[in-house]
Amino acid sequence: MGKYYIFQDQKRCIGCYACELHCKTKNNAPEGAKLCRIVPTGPQVVKGVPRMHFVFMPCFHCEKPWCVYACPTGAMIKRSKDGIVYVKEDLCIGCKNCITACPWGVPQWNSEKGKVMKCDYCMDRIDQGLQPACVTGCTTGALKFISPSEASQVKREKFAKDISPLKK
Amino acid sequence: MGSKRVYSICAMCTGRCPIVVDVEDNEVEHIWGNPYLLGGYNLCPRGAAGKTLLNDSERPKTPLIRDGERGSGKWRSVSWDEALDYVADNLKKVIDNYGAKSVVLSDRGGAITEFEKAFIAAIGSPNYFNHHATCSNSIHNAHLSVAGLARNGVTYDYKNAKYLVSFGRNLLESLVTGEAKNVIDMIENGGKLVQVDVRWNYTAAKADRFFMINPGTDYALALALIHVIIRDSLYDVDFVQRWTVGFDELSNFVKPYTPEFAEKETGISAADIVKLAHDVGNAKPSVIFHLGWMTAWYSNDFYLRRAICSLNALLGTYEAKGGLIINKGPGSLGKPLKSLLSQIPKSNEPRFDGCGTKYPHLSGQWGLAQELASVLLTDEPYPVRAYIAFRHDPLASLPDPDYIRSAYKKLDLLVSIDINFSETGWFSDVILPEDTYLERTDHVIARNGSKPGYILRQAAVQRRFDTRPRSWIFKELANRLGVGQYFPYNNIEELIAWQLDGTGYSLEDFNEKGYIDLVDKPIMWDRVDGLKFKTPSGKIEFISKKLEDVGVPSFIPYEKPIELKPGRFRLVTSKCALHTQGRTTSNNKLLNEYVSENHIYIHEDRANELGIKEGDLLEVENEGEKQHIKSKLTKYIHPDVAFMLHGFGDDVPLRTRSYGRGASDIRLQKGLAKVAIGGNCPYTECTVSIKKIK
């Protein structure tokens, strides 16, 4: 079962790409491979000021991961204890079926190794009790590593504060 | 070797963020922010990409001596002994023929500048200068004249600020990690950001209000704000009475600058200006009028910046919660660091750049980098024949590098000491390659702020190539010139012990957190009795006798910006989060993957008139200089403005990733290597024409 979720606080995100850079350095992702992405959208004028929305796209670690079903060798694995979907590199034959299967294009091509690599929530860090690199290194602390239910709670509270007539 | 954590200081830009480096078997695993100082492991993208710099082979790997014409790119790899002997012998010749003052040295500025300053002083030259003519000279000199404080003599208390007004300081893109984080905290805490700029950017996108101002009219806005704040009695009466001189003169001076006047100039409505004045007036003193960072814009910057300093003073923001906190150093606690420089007799010779003479109001502390070319060409006030550019790349930062380069031809010796192949290095006689910040330990520096202390850059890994640290390079040069006694150490550990002598601390004390705090709680001076402004009066000086005594007025009337000829654009530049100092970041493998070239942004209506579409290749021209660059169209830029990122158009072929990519802004800035009243170059006075390449 998926235990984790990366919550992105739009109010804090400044679209600086630090998450991507921390991810790339942590995972030694070669040129072209980006395990997470910030996709800037906008600008669009809201209350007189053009605003940006920066969409953070790591792997969603799906409950029914298309990539896992598509993988012919069993290299793409969903870890049962916490739902992390990861590639077991030595089993990957570089067929790219997972890239085709994932509706969001999340698995990345490692051109140096001829294999697929993907966001694994920085599994090795999690197993040491740490948080993913992108979350840890984010310039403004816009990313939070929490459980999906916490995420909905955080989001609801933020929204409530935003629409409250008593906000400061 | 196993794994270890090393606390240090980033050098990917001049933000100098505190970092912690995870090292595994002499390889950098990861670079994070120092959590003790940044409240988390947060670190900007450039800081994270520092890992790639270390093993990059596209940097000088051994000392190099030129083996062809200057700039020909022909180099002979030599030993350190040969390179240092070569530099020392040629310096001796210059000193024998023209005197020590004919040797000049510059750096990129900042806090870790003791070795080079000591070296140039030790050989008897007064001629240290730095990069700030192309950056913050105008705000530095303005702040000194108003408050007796350096540009960075205050720390902004963003987290507690209720209003932050930024005149074009792109805080969330040209960013420093801690500052960006604190500004976001401020916004989350309900503080309001007001961004004034000639183009919308990501900082504006986060602002409560964004004012697109007519280019070159910021001074009119600042004066009108002062006008309303005084007229409507919105200022901090107690603070103004206690801590300022010249309030009446200021009040009289701003009388004509009504909001209606400013509306016509700036394009910002009078009602908006009045509202902003009232908003900050009501929020005082928890208000920050950001002094600026790169403020080399126009010829009148000095007065714009004096006005911004005055706004802070009127609202009593100095030493107020949520305002500008005056920095305190370890010296104020009786624990100064020992300094190499203070052991060396000061030269009595006049400076080459006219600071203190031709420009009596300008401090020679930072000097005037843009003056070197004309001094070389005229031999006035005296000949300069040797120049050491240390981690400074004037040919990549001063306006009109072709002109500067032609003047540098007159040098008998041009030395570049850098981790990079800089443009200046490429044109020099000798390149002395420095260890990167991950490979070297520097001298201890004071952490000035509300909690003074010390901080240290420490080597995280062993060096990759035949490079050396600055502590060694300058000592070796000093030895060869017979002034080695001013470098009384055999290694950096000895120097650090000497620096810390008498403080009760030692090198080991940096191990735990990477820095040393001298106090537990922030020191806040008493706003009634305790403030220290290092002006002659000890107060904020709206009227500066010191300036007026040398014929520089305290106020100048607003003047309209130089008229824009039909069909032309004002060229404006800035940075993005992935690149600041272009020469550290533009050829960085990781950062280059993200932004490898710049684009020119113009208003879509202007583009329409010119038949330009998104992505078209354009020719941008000024005074015969032509640059090619692709277009981006936007609604959110002033129609008179063309914007590009600074730091592109690399000319050094060995930097294969950035070589020839994008356009060079500085090449278009013809004739602007001149000294404005604030000591800055007036970059933004460059105008260009733009056409589509058929």
Ligand code: SF4
């Ligand atoms: S790679 Fe795509 S399909 Fe697979 S878990 Fe991630 S988001 Fe789901």
Ligand code: SF4
């Ligand atoms: S969790 Fe790790 S692998 Fe996934 S996007 Fe973040 S840094 Fe990259």
Ligand code: SF4
């Ligand atoms: S802002 Fe970024 S590049 Fe600059 S010193 Fe800080 S971490 Fe390094």
